[in-house]
Amino acid sequence: MTQTRRDVLQMGAAFGVAAMVPTIGRAQTADMQRIVARPASVQLAPPEYPKTDIWGYDGKLPGPEIRVPQGGPVARRFVNELPQASSMHWHGLRIENAMDGVAGLTQEAVPTGETFDYEFVAPDAGTYWYHAHNRSTEQVARGLYGALIVEEPTPADVDRDEVLILDDWLLDPETGQLDPDFDAPHNSSHAGRRGNFIATNGSFDTTWEVPANTRLRLRLINAANARVFQLGLSGLEGWVMALDGMPLETPEPIPEMILMAPGQRVDLFVDVTAPMGETAHLVRIEEDQGYSQAAFSVVDALDSSKEQRGAPVPLPPNPNMDVPNLETARRITLDMEGGAMGRLETAVLDGERMDFRELVAANQFWSFNGVVGMTQTPLASLARGETARMRIANNTVFPHAMHLHGMHFREIAEDGTIGPLRDTLLIFGDESREIAFVADNPGKWLFHCHMLSHAASGMMTWIEVA
């Protein structure tokens, strides 16, 4: 092929234009802050146990907290120094699809030794988190997560703001090392990989010293693979302010038991009511027993002007929190089947119908609408701006935590009441629930169980918004 002088000039002109636009981007990204996923060794269990080999962002557990103002940019050059390909997902952030970090759907997994630039604007204030989204059952269980906090334009009226990332770990008590059988069929087909050691912020004894009457904002994040945390309070009283990052219109008194499914967040404002010299607790409830999940040692009296504050004002609403047009909404159904003691006789895997024995051999146990795992075609193709209503029937005996990427949803209760805006819904066995959302974010959005062993063994699908 010959090139004329004219062709070359045209190419030159085209390159000139193209080069001018990205130059600005390159200038900005040249010094983009790095976040390095790499193996590390940390004292996770109490000091009498050996250190645990983990994978952490910047080698830390949890990864570094990212804190930005609402509407502010988040820019990180992800550097993969792991022995596996990986990617980063920004859980709960309603950002552009190309930045969602789902390996195999929105980007290729980043190979060992390579980098990927994540750059987006954080549209909503609240408590979010980031975590690996390739081989998540293993990579999140090894420690690849951290908090992403988006601050309200006006600081909330609290004395302290603390992030509490809850997780459980499956450790060998002799060696202190993680059980390496991340795809264990028993876990996948039952309640998921659950740990024998429970931590907050990567520590077995998280304690803060607080003056009496302090008002704390506690940002709870459940980073566990499969554990549903049941939480209560001792020496603390207050309000639920936000769920999955999104503020409640009216703060609600904290219930007797707070349920948190994997992936979910709860923002609490609590007043320290325990007297000086005592210790208040975030309590984990298991089989009617209470355990300290985090402790607040009351050391001093706060200055009296801050005592006995009344109910807090709500956090300011985020943009686009309404889900209108419910009557004319597009209807979608999602039937969940499978698992141990389930009723899955056959299902389609990679386009082939298989019986349960064949699915077990493939380490696949769960189906959505009779299909196991990801498919070429989405569960639903929605027009941009359209409202969708999805009926989710959990025809299994296990709870599942369904997480929608890119958009938040509201639950429609049986009596028609509309619930708070969330991104992850806990659905117990044999329950049927309905959610509604506005398909206002174009792209390919994963919709999956956040019990990561379940996602890896069938509970994953996607929704397209065009």
Ligand SMILES: [Cu+2]
């Ligand atoms: Cu599940």
